[in-house]
Every structure is written in structure tokens, then in C-alpha cells.
Amino acid sequence: MNIILNGEKFSIDKKTSIKDILIQNNIGEKNIVVEVNKEIISKTFWDQITFEENDQIEIITAVGGG
Amino acid sequence: MPLIIDKKTYKSRLIIGSGKYKNFEETKKALEASGAEMITVALKRTNLGQNDKQKNLLDYIDPNTYKILPNTAGCFSSEDAIRVCLIARELLNDNLVKLEVLADKETLLPNEEETLAAAKELVQLGFSVMVYTTDNVELAIELERVGCVSVMPLASPIGTGQGIKNSNNLKNIIKNANIPIIVDAGIGTASDATIAMELGCDAVLLNSAIAMSDNPVQMAEAMKHAVIAGRKAFNAKRMKISNIAIPSSKKTDALS
Numbered sequence: 001m002n003i004i005l006n007g008e009k010f011s012i013d014k015k016t017s018i019k020d021i022l023i024q025n026n027i028g029e030k031n032i033v034v035e036v037n038k039e040i041i042s043k044t045f046w047d048q049i050t051f052e053e054n055d056q057i058e059i060i061t062a063v064g065g066g
Numbered sequence: 067m068p069l070i071i072d073k074k075t076y077k078s079r080l081i082i083g084s085g086k087y088k089n090f091e092e093t094k095k096a097l098e099a100s101g102a103e104m105i106t107v108a109l110k111r112t113n114l115g116q117n118d119k120q121k122n123l124l125d126y127i128d129p130n131t132y133k134i135l136p137n138t139a140g141c142f143s144s145e146d147a148i149r150v151c152l153i154a155r156e157l158l159n160d161n162l163v164k165l166e167v168l169a170d171k172e173t174l175l176p177n178e179e180e181t182l183a184a185a186k187e188l189v190q191l192g193f194s195v196m197v198y199t200t201d202n203v204e205l206a207i208e209l210e211r212v213g214c215v216s217v218m219p220l221a222s223p224i225g226t227g228q229g230i231k232n233s234n235n236l237k238n239i240i241k242n243a244n245i246p247i248i249v250d251a252g253i254g255t256a257s258d259a260t261i262a263m264e265l266g267c268d269a270v271l272l273n274s275a276i277a278m279s280d281n282p283v284q285m286a287e288a289m290k291h292a293v294i295a296g297r298k299a300f301n302a303k304r305m306k307i308s309n310i311a312i313p314s315s316k317k318t319d320a321l322s
Contacts, residue, residue: 006111025114031122032112033156038149040156058111060153062123064093065108065139066083066224066251066273 004056018046021057033060069269071104071246072162072194072215074133078103079263080293081135081248083273087282090126096276097127100286104133106164106271108140109150109157129158135196137164142177144184151188163188164218166198174224176200182208189213198250201235203242210245217243218250218271221262225274227254230261240266256285256292263296264304 003010005021012021018034018041034041035058041049051057069076081104087093097105105127127134136154138147144167151163167184169177176199188195189212196216197209206217219239222228229252230236240247246268253259253272262270270293279285 006114008114027112027114028122031124031157033109033153035153040152042156059114060109060157061112062107062134062136062157063110064084064087064123065110065137066085066106066271 001051001053003051004054006057006059010057012051015050018049018057022046022059025059027059031061034058035060069246071196076103076133076269077101078290078293079269079297080259080289081106081269081271082276082286082289083137083271084108084123084127085139085273086277090121090123092282093123094126096282096286097132099283099290100276101290102132104135106135106137106273108137109153133162134158134160135162135164138166138184141167142169142180143167144180144187147180147184148187148191151191151193155193161192162194162196162215164196164198165214176220178202178205181205182212185209185214186212196248201232201239203235203238206239206247207242210243214245216246216248216268218248220251221249221258222252224251226252227275227278228252229254229258230265233261233265236262236265236267256288259289259292260296260299263293264299266300269293 003012037056069079078101080100080102082100082102083106084093138150141147141150147165147167154163165184167177167180169175178200181199185195185197195214196218197214198218199205201219209217221230248269248271249262249267250271253270253275259270276282276285276289
């Protein structure tokens with residue numbers, strides 16, 4: 001099935017968790033926040049959550065800014 | 067009186083931004099040279115498929131040493147700004163935020179209505195809000211009234227380096243405020259920061275003036291001294307301006 005990951009279409013297996021997505025995309029767990037359909041998902045649930053078709057996942061971090 | 071923002075005391079009256087530097091190493095060196103204790107960051111999507119050993123900004127700026135001020139930069143509605151603040155709180159485990167809601171991409175001027183709406187809601191949600199705003203005195207008063215911990219009017223538009231174009235409005239905001247007034251945006255060089263402090267601002271927030279100079283580390287140090295000089299001059303109070311020349315030595319000391 002397809003989800004939207006950081007604005008781009010991304011194909012995953014049905015039982016994929018947030019943790020799996022992070023691993024697949026080489027993203028470390030430190031210094032990030034994960035949103036699913038604009039709701040922040042606490043780190044505690046990253047290996048539990050699974051997705052529905054077209055869910056919107058955002059992985060956000062701090063970058064340089066004024 | 068030291069600078070107190072949200073019950074925390076700061077020795078430095080300079081706050082710097084972390085944008086536009088060549089790399090994180092330069093950001094860190096400029097931060098150290100500036101003497102600033104608070105630095106703003108933005109929140110953005112991570113790059114996908116990157117090397118997971120790749121360093122993050124927060125690996126270079128230790129949140130235990132510096133106060134990290136997350137900024138809602140790039141938000142054009144109160145809804146988006148509130149969302150960014152919630153993400154920031156999750157990321158940094160802190161309630162302090164810089165609220166910035168812009169009106170349009172061309173001018174990057176604040177959207178007053180959306181800024182006020184977001185400020186009200188964020189305060190209700192338990193955030194400590196440092197708010198970027200126009201130099202509108204009435205709005206500054208209202209933002210303080212709704213519970214912001216600092217009001218941060220622009221001196222001229224973001225990233226322009228035009229310096230202070232609105233001294234009288236800034237003075238009026240300062241006169242009516244009971245919370246720190248911090249000039250945010252428009253500072254181009256060290257003398258601009260000094261003037262802001264001489265007007266009576268409590269602090270200065272700047273980014274491009276350091277990052278876009280030819281030598282950011284040297285400019286960061288210049289800004290550190292500029293802010294100190296301006297504050298001391300403000301405290302010492304400038305002499306009265308005279309329309310006629312007045313000799314520095316007494317008449318009785320003259321030889322003829």
C-alpha cells in the first residue's frame with residue numbers, strides 16, 4: 001500500500017511501523033518528531049503504529065533558521 | 067537589571083539565528099563568538115534516505131548549554147504556527163517558542179491578525195511565546211496583554227539588512243511595555259544593533275547580518291560588543307544635543 005511520507009508517495013507493506021520506516025530511510029531516532037495525519041505520535045508508540053492507505057507521515061527535525 | 071525572559075536570566079542581550087550558515091561548524095563558531103545564550107532554529111522535514119550518521123544541528127548546539135528557541139518560520143496561518151509549536155515542544159521538551167506568522171512571501175511582514183490569534187491560543191496551551199510582530203504599538207500592547215513573554219518588532223523587513231527604519235515606533239513600543247522588547251529582523255551591521263539598544267530595546271535578535279557577512283565569526287564578535295556598547299550607552303544616557311558649539315575646555319583655561 002501507499003502512504004505519503006514527507007510529501008512523497010512511499011510504498012510499504014501492511015504491517016510496517018514507524019520504526020520500520022525510519023530504518024528503511026536511514027533516519028536515526030534522535031532529534032526527530034513523527035506526525036501521522038498531523039497528529040504527533042509519541043516515541044513509545046513508534047513500533048506499534050501501523051498505517052492505512054494514503055496516511056500522511058511527516059518526519060520533522062530542527063534545522064537552521066532565524 | 068539583567069535580561070529576564072520567561073523567568074530565566076540571560077547575561078547576553080544578543081539572540082542569534084542559526085540559518086544561512088555554510089555548515090554547522092560555522093554556526094557553532096559564530097554562536098560561540100557572539101556570546102549569545104539563546105539561538106533560534108526552524109523545524110522542517112528531514113531528508114529521506116540520508117546517512118543516519120549525518121549530524122543534526124542539535125548535535126552541534128547543545129540544548130544543555132544554549133537555550134534553543136524554535137521558530138514558526140515559514141508559517142502563514144495561526145493553525146500552521148500552532149502545529150509547529152506543538153512539534154517543537156515534543157522535540158525539545160520546552161514551552162518556549164518564537165511565534166512568527168507571515169502575511170505574504172514577497173514582504174515577509176507579519177500577519178497581525180493571525181499572529182494575535184495564534185499568540186492567544188498558544189498561551190492557553192501553556193506555551194511561553196516570544197512573538198515576532200510589526201512595529202504597531204497597539205498590537206504590541208495587546209500581545210503583552212494576552213500573555214506573551216516578549217514582543218519582538220521588526221526594525222525593517224526580514225533578511226534585508228536595512229537597519230532601523232522605525233525608531234519612533236520602537237521607542238513607543240518600549241515606553242508602553244512591561245515585558246522585554248527585542249528587535250527582531252532588519253539589523254544589517256554592528257552599528258544597527260547598537261542603535262537598537264540605545265533606543266532602549268532589551269535585546270536584539272539577528273541572523274543574516276552575521277551569516278551573510280564575509281566573515282560570520284568576526285561579525286558575531288562585533289555584534290556581541292555592539293549590543294554591550296548600546297546597552298551601556300542607553301544606561302548612561304546620552305548628552306543633550308546642542309545647536310551651537312560648546313568648547314570642551316573652560317574659558318578660564320584659555321591662554322588669551
